Amino acid sequence: xxxxxxxxxxxxxxxxxxxxxxxxxxxxxxxxxxxxxxxxxxxxxxxxxxxxxxxxxxxxxxxxxxxxxxxxxxxxxxxxxxxxxxxxxxxxxxxxxxxxxxxxxxxxxxxxxxxxxxxxxxxxxxxxxxxxxxxxxxxxxxxxxxxxxxxxxxxxxxxxxxxxxxxxxxxxxxxxxxxxxxxxxxxxxxxxxxxxxxxxxxxxxxxxxxxxxxxxxxxxxxxxxxxxxxxxxxxxxxxxxxxxxxxxxxxxxxxxxxxxxxxxxxxxxxxxxxxxxxxxxxxxxxxxxxxxxxxxxxxxxxxxxxxxxxxxxxxxxxxxxxxxxxxxxxxxxxxxxxxxxxxxxxxxxxxxxxxxxxxxxxxxxxxxxxxxxxxxxxxxxxxxxxxxxxxxxxxxxxxxxxxxxxxxxxxxxxxxxxxxxxxxxxxxxxxxxxxxxxxxxxxxxxxxxxxxxxxxxxx
Numbered sequence: 021x022x023x024x025x026x027x028x029x030x031x032x033x034x035x036x037x038x039x040x041x042x043x044x045x046x047x048x049x050x051x052x053x054x055x056x057x058x059x060x061x062x063x064x065x066x067x068x069x070x071x072x073x074x075x076x077x078x079x080x081x082x083x084x085x086x087x088x089x090x091x092x093x094x095x096x097x098x099x100x101x102x103x104x105x106x107x108x109x110x111x112x113x114x115x116x117x118x119x120x121x122x123x124x125x126x127x128x129x130x131x132x133x134x135x136x137x138x139x140x141x142x143x144x145x146x147x148x149x150x151x152x153x154x155x156x157x158x159x160x161x162x163x164x165x166x167x168x169x170x171x172x173x174x175x176x177x178x179x180x181x182x183x184x185x186x187x188x189x190x191x192x193x194x195x196x197x198x199x200x201x202x203x204x205x206x207x208x209x210x211x212x213x214x215x216x217x218x219x220x221x222x223x224x225x226x227x228x229x230x231x232x233x234x235x236x237x238x239x240x241x242x243x244x245x246x247x248x249x250x251x252x253x254x255x256x257x258x259x260x261x262x263x264x265x266x267x268x269x270x271x272x273x274x275x276x277x278x279x280x281x282x283x284x285x286x287x288x289x290x291x292x293x294x295x296x297x298x299x300x301x302x303x304x305x306x307x308x309x310x311x312x313x314x315x316x317x318x319x320x321x322x323x324x325x326x327x328x329x330x331x332x333x334x335x336x337x338x339x340x341x342x343x344x345x346x347x348x349x350x351x352x353x354x355x356x357x358x359x360x361x362x363x364x365x366x367x368x369x370x371x372x373x374x375x376x377x378x379x380x381x382x383x384x385x386x387x388x389x390x391x392x393x394x395x396x397x398x399x400x401x402x403x404x405x406x407x408x409x410x411x412x413x414x415x416x417x418x419x420x421x422x423x424x425x426x427x428x429x430x431x432x433x434x435x436x437x438x439x440x441x442x443x444x445x446x447x448x449x450x451x452x453x454x455x456x457x458x459x460x461x462x463x464x465x466x467x468x469x470x471x472x473x474x475x476x477x478x479x
Contacts (some may be wrong), residue, residue, distance in 0.1 A: 061113025090178030283410020
């Protein structure tokens, strides 16, 4: 339910970006702060999710996360300007920061490694219904109701989620949890927040080039300070020693680089369809649905693909394919046949889902039971950081290629988005190099199933 609620919220909001921007009196590209602030909040608060789950138990933390996410959603719907909306999205992100990683940690502790790919594939299906319904629901809400309803939808879903958590979720906790690394939390969170802010304002005229370079230097210094601190700390916030594991390093670091290219695509699609091509929000939502349909309908084939080809072959080839598909998005225009657009989006949905399944499960291939909490925390943090940076990169790439982003016409918007697709596609193709260090048999522990899949907890 939590996976469904979070994915539904994100995809509904993407479709409503142009309408919300118009209602709040800002340019569509300025809405990147609303999207990026949420994912940034996830990246800042996810690092303490593993510690909180160990300290207070998965059930209590998970239910609190759903409650906070729901409260933030309601406040977002009541927001009157973009600054208040960004603040409420940060609050919403505080709740979301503990939903996905704690849920993933619960699964890792429930299922054996040999069943992990099949278990995550099975449990991910409800989470894929959100992206499938989200674009269409968002289009219907914007077209027939009001953009504020986008956020109010989470209220009944959140209440149902709380009921299901108390009825079905296992309650795992550590008998003797380690103390919270407060110094590490301050260094890492402030460094990531500042770095994300620099990416957001880069290319704008609110700060000079020297000021941006200064902020960038401070953020990198804070992150470097955390790196040094983690070496000497007895209980570091993020156990960077896990990067010594080849499979973990490839999954997390390679996944981070790859997601920067992929993460901005959901932000660009509604802008291309609605602002550039003049489609209605409902038409835009329908054109985004094939991605989620492909991901859900073909999800059952992914464990077999990984078991047959192996992680190395899948991740290298699949990343290149995704990059090529993103490059082809740069050809979508007013004269592009509808069947071709649907086919491209459908293919992107399948290969992106295979990519995420591969990276998310490879994380746990070689980690031990005591390391699962730390591994889940690092993987979730890096994933959300990449998504935040992906939206910022996509927006920046588009803005660079538009002569005047405050007074751009549809042809200029289409041209800028097309060039942004080219940049993101080339980046994604090059990111395939990060998986070269994998070996042929890597990840076998999480693909060699030996028993039928047990029922998922709470199903």
